[in-house]
Amino acid sequence: MSMKNRVKEAFQALDTYTPQSLKDTFIKLNITLEELQPYLKDPDDKPYYRQMIYEDDEVEMIVMNWADIDCAPHDHGHSTGWIQVMNGETKQTIYQAEGETLPLPLYTEFKEKGSLFFAPEGGIHKMGRKGEHDLVTLHLYSPPIRGMRVYDLETCAACVVSSDCGAWWPEEQRQLVQEIKLKKEMNKEEA
Numbered sequence: 418m419s420m421k422n423r424v425k426e427a428f429q430a431l432d433t434y435t436p437q438s439l440k441d442t443f444i445k446l447n448i449t450l451e452e453l454q455p456y457l458k459d460p461d462d463k464p465y466y467r468q469m470i471y472e473d474d475e476v477e478m479i480v481m482n483w484a485d486i487d488c489a490p491h492d493h494g495h496s497t498g499w500i501q502v503m504n505g506e507t508k509q510t511i512y513q514a515e516g517e518t519l520p521l522p523l524y525t526e527f528k529e530k531g532s533l534f535f536a537p538e539g540g541i542h543k544m545g546r547k548g549e550h551d552l553v554t555l556h557l558y559s560p561p562i563r564g565m566r567v568y569d570l571e572t573c574a575a576c577v578v579s580s581d582c583g584a585w586w587p588e589e590q591r592q593l594v595q596e597i598k599l600k601k602e603m604n605k606e607e608a
Contacts, residue, residue, distance in 0.1 A: 420452040424471045424478055434475050434559045436497055436535065443499050443533070443557050450503045450553060457482040457553065464488040464545065467583055470555075477561035483507075483552035487545030488584035490520050494564035498536040498557050500544075502528050505552035509534075512541040512568075519573055519599045541568070543584070566597075573599045 418426075427442050456468040457480070465481040465488065472478075483505075490512050506529045512520035520541050527547055528534055536542070536558070546552035561580070568575045569586055575597040582592040 420448060421470065424448075428471060428473065428476050428478075431475070436499075439476070439497075439557055439559055440499055440533070440535075443501065448503075448555060453480050453503060453553060453555065456480045460484040460486075463583060464585060465554075465583060472561055474560070476557065476559045479556045479558075481554050481556065483544075483546045483554070485546055488543050489586060490541055490543040490568040490570065491584040492539060492541045492566045493536055493558060493562050494566070495538055496536075496558040496560055496562045497538045498559065500528075500534055500536055500557075501555045502530050502532045503553040503555050504530055505550040506530065506547040507532075507544050507552055507554065508547040509542055509544050512543075514541055514568075514599075517575075517597060517599055519570065519601050520568055541566075564594075568599075573601060575599055 423446060427446055431438060431442060458466045460466040464486040465483045467479050467481045470478040470480055506527055508525060508527055510525045511523045513523050514520035563580055565578050566575050567578055567584055567586060576586065576593050577595040578587050579592045579594055587593045
């Protein structure tokens with residue numbers, strides 16, 4: 418059975434989409450880098466090339482192969498998810514923001530090939546390739562990402578992007594759903 422059919426059958430068989438049930442299904446699928454090769458293309462001038470493997474009303478699975486450019490800090494809208502490093506090593510920076518404030522970095526961590534890590538609803542992070550090895554990551558989100566915020570830390574702005582845009586400031590106007598001016602820091606009352 419093809420990988421796409423395995424994925425489709427596995428997710429259509431689910432009756433609950435909790436983080437644990439998604440993680441268990443993700444692990445049982447045991448997708449290999451070789452199965453993902455046909456979906457990998459040159460990211461050109463973007464941080465990564467993204468290809469949808471599967472999407473329905475409840476979940477989406479996307480494979481990404483990375484250039485030597487970090488993506489912008491971003492959240493995943495109202496989605497939660499799991500990210501698996503299929504090849505290489507990633508550097509991930511976790512941020513914190515309250516309301517309409519500029520996200521501040523909390524810490525940076527490194528995840529090697531085989532790592533599986535959680536992306537919580539409302540969590541803000543950025544990722545990039547560490548080292549010279551090709552970085553390939555497999556992402557599973559529920560529900561499918563809608564309303565993702567991408568942050569531009571230099572201009573103190575954020576934008577909500579369309580579902581066909583990645584974690585970068587959109588070049589096409591149609592992908593920019595909403596632009597948001599951020600405050601540089603939290604008020605003392607908000608802290």
